[in-house]
Amino acid sequence: MIHVLAFYLFAVMTIASGAITILSRNPVHSVLWLILAFFNAAGLMVLAGAEFIAMLLVIVYVGAVAVLFLFVVMMLDIDFAELRAGFVRYMPFGALVAVVLLCEMVLGIGAYRAGNLKLGTPDGTAATPVGASNIEAIGALLYSRYLFLFEAAGLILLVAMIGAIVLTHRQRSDTRGQNISKQVARRPDEATVNVKPEVGQGVTL
């Protein structure tokens, strides 16, 4: 009973917040609704018994990706009148994307009605092995059968990350950075000198 209630709650919230994400005028509101959609999708994952994926969804998408979205969107200075001005010009492209999405949905529903995909087990259900928790099952698969693909994905991400850093990093010569280890290594006797000048005479530094 409570499963059904929870499912409809999460599903309705996911769809509704997804719709409001697109419809809301203010981009910051959009991002916040998107976060709610992620969160409810995580709830659906929990109901499906994939608690590990659910937690990862929250940690990665809500905890990191959406924060960065929000970080960028908050700093935009958006003129709403100007945003709506290009509506006619972008209409054809928008319609194209909509048609592609519609085709995908029709195909998806067709594939769903055609029957289960032959995945892990003969009857098509990707059941967790008995006696192993979700995490153990995923870990055992990732680090044995899919080890090469997993490592390759990691490598690609690493290359992408280094590429982004290389592209955006610029060396500036006009700023004086702080050399922390040099500062910490400084001792009083090399930083100060004790001088006793004669009366009436100055000090040369």
Next chain:
Amino acid sequence: MTELFQSLGLNHDWAWGLSTVAGILLIALPLMLAVAMIIYVDRKIWAAMALRKGPNVVGPFGLLQSFADGLKVFLQETIVPSAANKGIFLIAPVVTFTVALMAWAVIPFSDVAILSNINVGLLYILAISSLGVYGTVMAGWASNSKYPFFSAMRASAQMISYEVSIGFILICVVLWAGSFNLNDIVMAQKGHGLGMVNAFGFNLLLFPMWVMFLISGMAETQRAPFDLTEAESELVAGYQTEYSSMAFAAYWLGEYANVLLMCALNAVLFWGGWLPPLDIDVLYLPYGLNILWLLAKIFFFFFVFSWVKATVPRYRYDQLMRLGWKVFLPVSLLFVVLVSGYLMATGHFA
């Protein structure tokens, strides 16, 4: 507890629902009381370190100070700035407060007293703590005022930076315990040190991780010396500048509930949780009273947090970022390799 309600003649669904609600109340209400008292403790400790008396007027020894403050805040007018984004402005403190309470659901208070004993307990805590930043960011943006906005920018960058190294530190603990379940992690620490000491903390490979976890925890909860988000010398009061009345109080309570949570995590992950410090039969208390060991550890770590706040000056923002990305991240990554290498070499996983 479900069985107790079932024995009163309820069917399973209702008994489960009632026992869950009762469990939530059993955690949330004492937690609120604990937060009120710990604010008093915090102020007393700072006062003692600055050779002052601290709160000593309201009630005996000033014990009722927090309640007096609460009453005062409760009676204040709620002011919403006219240029603020009203909805988000009012939701933001609710988010902070709710998130601060949510993570307590998976903390094991003793061997049986745990609201939700889930497999992914530690990941749940990581997920919830990554939600905490939204309260701050939403407040900063919705206030439509420049100091709160700077504070929100700082908060989001700071939280993301330190969560990365916290993640790696937790991986080390999980590798050693072999589980994400917090109760299993506690049990894995039984007799860990020389078959006597119930703690991961004395392990030479995990001790540096604990030090980094303590410091990252201070940064994650935005406590001094990392309270850049409310640096009063630069940002008035940071994201809370425009808040008054109960909305302000919600931030206040949420902040301290988060600090207590970090103390609890220190105790659970590195210092044996509800286990007594030494693995001796006499020290295991009967009737679920082992919770007292956990509370004592939480209190000790809270003293450390307060001690640091009273003595360490605030970091500059670039120093904070440097510490997170250039010191903690490489060192914690190195320790993931060291810990997993050691465990492989000694056949821990066999």
